[in-house]
């Protein structure tokens with residue numbers, strides 16, 4: 208198991224101007240150690256060009272790529288700890304919107320959605336008198352044809368820059384307890400839903416997942432793994448591959464999305480995979496979730512081949528059966544502790560639920576678009592009760608298998 212991220216305190220070079228930020232960083236448990244801290248971002252737009260300027264604690268090497276569908280500029284950077292206030296997310300001129308965060312353990316990415324086709328005129332870091340460094344990207348408008356040319360010139364480099372090492376599950380080493388993979392949704396450059404008060408889905412679900420893992424590990428009956436243990440981006444297909452490589456017996460993806468089209472929807476919902484969605488809201492939700500990789504600037508390839516394989520089909524059918532059983536068990540178990548959605552078990556085609564041989568569910572703990580849900584999701588008491596109920600549901604789901612193991616143990620022990 209990967210050790211919990213530890214702050215390498217002395218390596219953080221606290222500049223006078225950044226002292227407050229550094230103090231806040233050291234205080235926030237679980238924050239990631241990155242040498243470079245970004246404390247501000249601003250956009251300066253004129254009729255001829257748009258400058259996007261980040262204020263950093265140290266100079267960095269940056270590379271820019273043009274990508275399309277939608278038109279974007281991607282900046283690749285070494286690991287940067289973005290401590291930019293949520294309400295100060297810069298936009299204006301050619302910058303329609305942007306997102307930033309960890310893209311891999313040691314790399315950060317800024318994805319800039321363009322308001323129109325643009326080219327990179329300059330990209331440079333320069334020192335400021337107070338010891339901070341400015342990273343400035345200058346964009347100028349171009350014709351669509353010129354932008355398309357830049358995209359194809361950058362394509363190979365961008366593809367190479369987007370390759371990431373696979374995340375490896377800790378080996379089982381003869382541990383034959385049922386393996387549960389907990390998948391905290393989103394992370395890093397993909398914050399997930401952002402509630403009005405600045406609460407990020409990625410943080411809410413990571414905190415929940417950590418509590419759930421602790422509870423399951425305390426019982427001693429399960430091997431528990433997580434697809435991410437910090438605020439880092441993990442591609443949807445990597446999450447599925449991780450569960451399969453880990454030999455997972457159950458995969459539980461944790462989310463707390465926002466349904467702006469349906470603010471009346473609230474309460475906990477458990478989703479299982481199906482080609483046909485059970486309802487329109489579920490289809491919309493799955494389509495949006497499935498966008499996560501593309502939004503982070505990943506080039507996604509349709510991974511699912513139409514392989515006619517009878518054994519695989521049989522396995523998939525059996526797996527879906529188990530997923531349903533667990534979903535029903537979970538809904539029953541959560542009834543007493545959580546406010547359930549009025550249709551608490553729904554179906555849709557989520558990429559993250561596509562492991563054909565691992566029973567998988569996606570749990571929306573609640574919706575950050577619902578004020579009532581936000582209050583619950585961020586309360587310690589609710590998290591304690593909800594993780595306890597979820598762990599109980601897992602115990603019930605695995606009860607037959609755990610009983611077999613106990614019998615086997617009793618028979619072989621002297």
Ligand SMILES: [Zn+2]
Nearest residue numbers: 392399462464
């Ligand atoms: Zn989500």
